Amino acid sequence: MTTRKEFNDIVHGLRDYLELHRTGTAGHWMKHERRKKEQKVVPSGSPERSVPVRKAEKTPMTLEAIREELGECRRCALGKSRIKLVYGVGNPKACVMLIGEGPGYQEDRQGEPFVGPAGKLLDKILESIGLSRQKVDPDWKWVYITNIVKCHPMTDPTNPDARGNDRPPLPEESDTCLPFLLRQIKAIGPTFIVTLGASAAKTLLPTTQGIMGIRGKWVDWTREDVGPIRLIPTYHPAALLRNPNWKKDVWEDMKKLRDELHKLHPSS
Ligand code: URA
Numbered sequence: 001m002t003t004r005k006e007f008n009d010i011v012h013g014l015r016d017y018l019e020l021h022r023t024g025t026a027g028h029w030m031k032h033e034r035r036k037k038e039q040k041v042v043p044s045g046s047p048e049r050s051v052p053v054r055k056a057e058k059t060p061m062t063l064e065a066i067r068e069e070l071g072e073c074r075r076c077a078l079g080k081s082r083i084k085l086v087y088g089v090g091n092p093k094a095c096v097m098l099i100g101e102g103p104g105y106q107e108d109r110q111g112e113p114f115v116g117p118a119g120k121l122l123d124k125i126l127e128s129i130g131l132s133r134q135k136v137d138p139d140w141k142w143v144y145i146t147n148i149v150k151c152h153p154m155t156d157p158t159n160p161d162a163r164g165n166d167r168p169p170l171p172e173e174s175d176t177c178l179p180f181l182l183r184q185i186k187a188i189g190p191t192f193i194v195t196l197g198a199s200a201a202k203t204l205l206p207t208t209q210g211i212m213g214i215r216g217k218w219v220d221w222t223r224e225d226v227g228p229i230r231l232i233p234t235y236h237p238a239a240l241l242r243n244p245n246w247k248k249d250v251w252e253d254m255k256k257l258r259d260e261l262h263k264l265h266p267s268s
Pocket of ligand 1: 238
């Protein structure tokens with residue numbers, strides 16, 4: 001017998017699915033903000049930690065199909081001022097996925113995430129635990145990198161050539177891009193997600209805490225029918241360039257990731 005709650009869940013799930021496919025945009029997520037808040041962020045190891053039940057899997061889209069659906073995206077204002085849409089780079093079946101905030105000046109020109117000074121530091125951080133955005137052997141060391149928003153958020157969008165013209169995405173910009181990020185996550189199916197900086201963590205996690213309070217704590221993350229996936233927030237590499245004394249914290253976080261990876265892959 002289907003209980004009333006199960007019946008309601010099925011109806012909600014169907015409605016969400018139809019809406020996501022109809023709009024592919026923010027409206028879908030606005031409706032879920034309330035339900036998202038009900039999901040608690042509980043550190044790994046806590047007796048309270050709850051692993052959400054995975055809903056029935058729908059066939060994930062491929063990364064190529066999601067990119068095609070984004071097209072020359074103008075769903076939010078960022079699409080009007082960006083030069084290149086920055087989709088993502090790396091292993092389409094990565095074990096580790098890293099999610100930053102949004103493209104900056106260099107990324108806007110090259111069409112690849114994290115290719116500026118913060119990106120160079122990110123590459124070194126990855127290398128320190130044996131990971132890379134370049135194809136490497138074994139495959140689980142080859143990561144995927146993307147951002148919450150796919151277009152460069154600028155303080156002054158009328159002047160895209162200005163330097164230091166970056167800003168964090170607005171909630172409506174993140175909300176508009178989020179369904180595409182969720183599809184990317186679903187397509188890749190990572191075992192681990194690392195969020196880089198406050199913006200990425202706060203977009204994905206229902207928390208009111210600042211980045212200092214949540215970094216380095218594993219979370220069993222789930223959103224709609226994506227997950228549960230083990231997620232660890234850490235500082236943004238650009239923040240490390242400004243505050244080098246935070247590097248030791250990121251190193252601690254990376255060691256936690258490395259330890260989990262080695263549990264899964266003890267021989268390599
Ligand atoms: N900062 C980000 O968050 N993402 C990038 O791709 C580059 C800089």
